[in-house]
Amino acid sequence: MGQDRSEPAFSRRRHVRLRLPEGSLARIRILAVHNARTPSPYGGARLINISEGGCCFASGLRFPVHPALVLEVQLAEGEIEAALAGKIVWRHEENGGYRYGMQFELCPKDRFRLARLLNGLLMRLCPGQARIHALYRWMSGRAWGAGGDERVNGRFLAERI
Secondary structure (H helix, E strand, O other): OOOOOOOOOOOOOOOOOEEEOOOEEEEEEEEEEOOEEEOOOEEEEEEEOOOOOEEEEOOOOOOOOOOOOOEEEEEEOOOEEEEEEEEEEEEEOOOOOOEEEEEEEOHHHHHHHHHHHHHHHHHOOOOOOOHHHHHHHHHHHHOOOOOOOOOOEOOOOOOOO
């Protein structure tokens, strides 16, 4: 349970991952431990990829892989500004730091909002790729149903604690 686990070679992901440009930064902190809200100061992280289900990030901070630990990652990637709660599901040591897999804990409405925000980011990062954008929108809509918030700019935090 608290052991390091590397990312599997074969992935059974249900969400499309969006690889972020080199140098995409975020802030991260401990939000809660054993359902007790205990916000810590923010530390730095480098975002590697993100999807509606979670993200991969690198940091010099060492977080345990434990189901009782809830982290918050704050994104500020262009038009996307969001604070997302989740749990570390794997950790891998690399280059004097760590690479993490984080699974978000979002309600369906916030997950749909995040999908819309990520679609906007995808359109900005890959202009002229209409088929990819349409596929991403179709896959996101199929996974979470139609409707939801139409905003592309916004801030939200799924507070389950």
